Amino acid sequence: MKSFRKELWMTIPSRRGFVNLTPEVEEAVSVSGIREGLCLVNAMHITASVFINDNEGGLHRDFERWLENLAPEKPHSQYDHNRTGEDNGDAHLKRTVMGREVVVAVTGGALDLGPWEQIFYGEFDGMRRKRVLIKLIGD
Secondary structure (H helix, E strand, O other): OOOEEEEEEEEEOOEEEEEEEEHHHHHHHHHOOOEEEEEEEEEEOOEEEEEEEEEEEHHHHHHHHHHHHHHOOOOOHHHHHHHHHOOOHHHHHHHHHHHHHHHHHHEEEOOOOOEEEEEEEEEOOOOEEEEEEEEEOOO
């Protein structure tokens, strides 16, 4: 069995945003040489997420509105976490809802995604450099 590891670094220029990681993950699968196995993609920060969904702008705006209704950023004073001097209590909650990671099967040297499925990074406390891990195992 082989394994392959790659880190993606990114800085989202706003507090929140979504980035389609599918091309970078597909490239990692190709470079890894793994034909049959599993691909883990996870956010390595507690205020960011990795998830699978449709690459459609309206849906991304819907996510933004929905998440903001679930855990509004302001007032910052509504979150006990922010009493530590932080202002990102909402970002931790948004990450919990959207998830930490995805695992995708690799079949025939390609990601085994369904129709319309894409892999996304969700940022909820941006404007600083963060990492995403891609880890593949298989043959």
